Amino acid sequence: MxxxxxxxxxxxxxxxxxxxxxxxxxxxxxxxxxxxxxxxxxxxxxxxxxxxxxxxxxxxxxxxxxxxxxxxxxxxxxxxxxxxxxxxxxxxxxxMSMIFQEPMTALNPLFTIGDQIVDVLRQHRDVSHAEARKQAIALLRKVKLPDPELRLDQYPHEQSGGQRQRILIAMALICGPEVxxxxxxxxxxxxxxxLQLLRLLKDLQRESxxxxxxxxxxxxxxxxxxxxxxxxxxxxxxxxxxxxxxxxxxxxxxxxxxxxxxxxTGAKPRQPLRVINGAAxxxxxxxxxxxxxxxxxxxxxxxxxxxxxxxxxxxxxxxxxxxxxxxxxxxxxxxxxxxxxx
Ligand code: SF4
The missing domain is CATH 3.40.50.300 (P-loop containing nucleotide triphosphate hydrolases)
Structure with missing residues (x-):
């Protein structure tokens, strides 16, 4: 503790x-x-x-x-x-969980969304498959993924970039991490x-x-x-x-x-953006x-x-x-x- x-x-x-x-x-x-x-x-x-x-x-x-x-x-x-x-x-x-940069490679294309979220939860919690699915649906609803029951049996390639990122957020949060x-x-x-995802993350953080x-x-x-x-x-x-x-x-x-x-916003038309010359x-x-x-x-x-x-x-x-x-x-x-x- x-x-x-x-x-x-x-x-x-x-x-x-x-x-x-x-x-x-x-x-x-x-x-x-x-x-x-x-x-x-x-x-x-x-x-x-x-x-x-x-x-x-x-x-x-x-x-x-x-x-x-x-x-x-x-x-x-x-x-x-x-x-x-x-x-x-x-x-x-x-x-302590991590959300990775690239949602397409961070999700396994061979497994359904449900399998991947349920797997994370059951690795760390002693819950039945049915209970894990129930919790996964509740969390997908919380991250505002439409039709979570349906998504659970779909594959990553069937989701848009924003939807994949919401799924990754749900996977990272399913065990209620402190960090x-x-x-x-x-x-x-x-x-x-x-902007929607930044607001969502802030809301979830405020809650947890x-x-x-x-x-x-x-x-x-x-x-x-x-x-x-x-x-x-x-x-x-x-x-x-x-x-x-x-x-x-x-x-x-x-x-x-x-x-x-x-x-x-006050830039003149064709005014070039400022840059930092050179490279790191x-x-x-x-x-x-x-x-x-x-x-x-x-x-x-x-x-x-x-x-x-x-x-x-x-x-x-x-x-x-x-x-x-x-x-x-x-x-x-x-x-x-x-x-x-x-
Ligand atoms: S210490 Fe580095 S950042 Fe600061 S003036 Fe010198 S070169 Fe520039």
């Missing part, structure tokens, strides 16, 4: 290293955060920044060669750094369905009190769903803070640049200096020496790893929030 003061999820000093021919790839370095009950943390960043690896490391679902090191990893009061893989299998899908990790669950969907880690590259999604945000770059959290604090007063140039790239490079071997410096317009010689793991500034719940700190806030914060919510 979790003690009252426990966080829903606590991660301290998480690192994931992957050996490659060119040296050790530091996929995740010194990632730390907590998520409280009923709270949503968004992990944000572009492809390859380490957000999905962080999720897989929490779920202990890393690829075989990846090596996880962590000081503290606790979910729902259980020390996940210390439990066996057998116990982890009993925990995963039960007290939910959602890896870009709405990325492949059109904007209307995306589960803590949620939501991975996305979309700041619009962040503005709708997050209580706090961790912006990742080069495998590290480069800025962490409350959602409103982050949009109003971004401290790291990368966060500011991401907000600046959001489209505006994987951090292989010894990390020297700030990983963002080849793309940062504020980079200086001082940025080559920023190797310490500790954040460069720490105000109440809002920190960033940057030598500039307070100077690095070139966007209009109010406008940033408005743009993200459009």
């Amino acid at each position: 979790a003690a009252e003061h426990d966080h829903a999820l606590e991660v301290r000093g998480l690192c994931v290293d992957i050996p490659t021919r060119r040296g050790i790839l530091h996929a995740v370095t010194d990632v730390s955060f907590t998520v409280e009950k009923g709270e949503t943390l968004c992990l944000v960043g572009e492809s390859g920044c380490g957000k999905s690896m962080t999720a897989m490391a929490i779920m202990n679902l890393l690829p075989p060669l990846a090596l996880r090191r962590v000081d503290i990893l606790k979910a729902a009061g259980t020390d996940l750094a210390a439990i066996s893989e057998r116990d982890m299998r009993g925990f995963r899908g039960n007290r 939910l990790v959602a890896d870009e669950p709405t990325t492949a969907l059109d904007a209307t369905v995306q 009190g589960m803590g949620m880690v939501f991975i996305t590259h979309d700041l619009g999604v962040v503005a709708h769903i997050a209580d706090k945000v961790a912006v990742m770059y080069g495998g590290r959290i480069v800025e962490f803070g409350s959602t409103s604090g982050m949009f109003r007063n971004p401290q790291h140039p990368y966060t500011a640049a991401l907000i600046n790239c959001l489209p505006t 490079m994987p951090v292989i071997g010894e990390a020297d200096g700030c990983a963002y410096r080849s793309r940062c317009e504020h980079a200086s010689a001082a940025c080559e020496a920023i190797t310490a793991n500790a954040p460069r500034s720490l105000t109440r719940g809002h920190y960033a790893r940057c030598v500039l700190l307070d100077e690095a806030a070139p966007v209009d914060g109010e406008a940033g929030t408005e743009r993200a919510l459009q």
